[in-house]
Amino acid sequence: MTRIRFHRSLDDLKEKLLVMAGLAEQAIQRAIEAYRVRDLSICDLVSRSEMAINRLEREIDQAALDLLAMEQPMAIDLRFILAVIKINADLERVGDGAKSISDRVRTMDNMAIADLPVDIPRMASLASNMVRKALQAFIEADAEMAQSVLSLDDAVDSMNRAAHVSLANVMATQCHLAPQALNALMVCRSLERVADHATNIAEDVIFWVKGADVRHKGSVDADVAGSLEAPVSRHAN
Amino acid sequence: MTRIRFHRSLDDLKEKLLVMAGLAEQAIQRAIEAYRVRDLSICDLVSRSEMAINRLEREIDQAALDLLAMEQPMAIDLRFILAVIKINADLERVGDGAKSISDRVRTMDNMAIADLPVDIPRMASLASNMVRKALQAFIEADAEMAQSVLSLDDAVDSMNRAAHVSLANVMATQCHLAPQALNALMVCRSLERVADHATNIAEDVIFWVKGADVRHKGSVDADVAGSLEAPVSRHAN
Numbered sequence: 001m002t003r004i005r006f007h008r009s010l011d012d013l014k015e016k017l018l019v020m021a022g023l024a025e026q027a028i029q030r031a032i033e034a035y036r037v038r039d040l041s042i043c044d045l046v047s048r049s050e051m052a053i054n055r056l057e058r059e060i061d062q063a064a065l066d067l068l069a070m071e072q073p074m075a076i077d078l079r080f081i082l083a084v085i086k087i088n089a090d091l092e093r094v095g096d097g098a099k100s101i102s103d104r105v106r107t108m109d110n111m112a113i114a115d116l117p118v119d120i121p122r123m124a125s126l127a128s129n130m131v132r133k134a135l136q137a138f139i140e141a142d143a144e145m146a147q148s149v150l151s152l153d154d155a156v157d158s159m160n161r162a163a164h165v166s167l168a169n170v171m172a173t174q175c176h177l178a179p180q181a182l183n184a185l186m187v188c189r190s191l192e193r194v195a196d197h198a199t200n201i202a203e204d205v206i207f208w209v210k211g212a213d214v215r216h217k218g219s220v221d222a223d224v225a226g227s228l229e230a231p232v233s234r235h236a237n
Numbered sequence: 238m239t240r241i242r243f244h245r246s247l248d249d250l251k252e253k254l255l256v257m258a259g260l261a262e263q264a265i266q267r268a269i270e271a272y273r274v275r276d277l278s279i280c281d282l283v284s285r286s287e288m289a290i291n292r293l294e295r296e297i298d299q300a301a302l303d304l305l306a307m308e309q310p311m312a313i314d315l316r317f318i319l320a321v322i323k324i325n326a327d328l329e330r331v332g333d334g335a336k337s338i339s340d341r342v343r344t345m346d347n348m349a350i351a352d353l354p355v356d357i358p359r360m361a362s363l364a365s366n367m368v369r370k371a372l373q374a375f376i377e378a379d380a381e382m383a384q385s386v387l388s389l390d391d392a393v394d395s396m397n398r399a400a401h402v403s404l405a406n407v408m409a410t411q412c413h414l415a416p417q418a419l420n421a422l423m424v425c426r427s428l429e430r431v432a433d434h435a436t437n438i439a440e441d442v443i444f445w446v447k448g449a450d451v452r453h454k455g456s457v458d459a460d461v462a463g464s465l466e467a468p469v470s471r472h473a474n
Contacts, residue, residue, distance in 0.1 A: 065319065072309035082302065082322070089326070168419055175412035182405055182419070189426075 027098035053095035083208035130198035149202035264335035290332035320445035367435035386439035
């Protein structure tokens with residue numbers, strides 16, 4: 001494989017991962033819309049997305065493995081491919097989160113509507129925003145933007161904690177609303193996990209981008225230094 | 238690096254992963270013991286384990302990356318190292334699960350003891366057993382044993398679903414027990430996730446072991462075939 005063909009393959013891999021990210025983000029948005037308007041037909045769409053996401057995860061994993069096996073890439077390219085493998089796994093779990101939320105919506109079907117002390121659409125939009133920003137950081141190889149995702153996670157965590165306290169309080173004081181409160185609590189927890197996956201993705205972006213600078217640090221082992229002298233690739237800019 | 242030194246490094250990597258697995262398994266057992274006897278001093282041990290697990294996760298990741306960068310291993314060795322990277326991430330999340338459970342124990346400290354319709358120690362022992370078996374399959378490169386872990390996951394899933402139904406019922410009918418029931422439900426969910434991680438590990442073992450056979454299949458691309466002719470390593474036996 002020529003260097004040019006190799007770089008085209010890396011671009012294809014990146015392209016596939018972006019499709020995967022789009023599917024995962026859309027799945028979360030659909031799941032929250034299904035929750036908001038209680039529409040089971042949207043839940044069906046989420047289930048179908050999840051299957052597509054699982055298929056694409058395997059495809060990306062295989063493409064990454066093939067590149068590692070055929071090309072034995074060095075330094076920045078190696079780190080890029082490893083980051084893709086990790087981000088891929090996190091996106092698949094974002095899809096799982098969407099599926100969990102839509103499963104909750106199905107169980108809500110026969111419950112009365114309750115006014116609960118929690119703003120799930122807002123929490124969902126924060127979590128989705130983190131996924132989007134982490135992927136943006138990946139596209140632009142921007143470690144600073146990835147860093148900003150890490151701080152957003154605190155906001156989602158504290159929303160989740162607050163929701164947990166207020167919904168547990170509803171359960172303890174208004175028994176008849178316990179099923180709805182429990183459902184809302186589980187949805188919050190799924191969203192908090194989506195935010196965790198966005199955080200993992202951001203950390204992987206930092207790991208990958210920082211790899212471009214690692215050879216400038218004094219701590220690099222002499223043995224490794226040689227393999228880190230590969231030219232910085234196009235996709236790292 | 239000579240071939241012998243390379244194999245020694247692979248063994249070191251495997252050894253580190255087994256230490257990681259031991260820590261993760263111990264963390265789950267301690268968290269459940271803390272839950273069972275409501276002992277906050279055990280929760281402190283779990284928190285300390287979690288920090289050790291996180292440190293070791295980074296160390297293993299770096300060692301795996303160094304091996305990939307320095308050795309550009311092929312075929313079975315490449316798949317082995319990738320499996321280590323993935324299993325490592327799952328073990329770290331098992332540690333997170335233990336931490337979540339011990340956080341629950343802390344919130345239980347001021348709650349009255351309640352007799353709940355759920356057997357958490359049994360569910361914990363099933364989930365731990367899955368982690369142990371998945372690691373055993375890894376040590377012995379035994380795809381069949383890994384396959385048996387996958388079927389155990391169904392048992393944990395159905396225990397979790399049953400616990401969810403019965404605990405939600407407690408919440409809806411005995412308001413004063415809602416806090417305890419909610420805590421138990423969250424612990425079940427954490428255990429169900431531990432079982433999911435054991436399942437992921439088992440799948441990674443299958444992926445790695447099956448790699449040893451991939452060249453016997455007709456579907457291998459001619460380009461890849463060369464790189465798959467590396468001798469099957471000692472650690473794959």
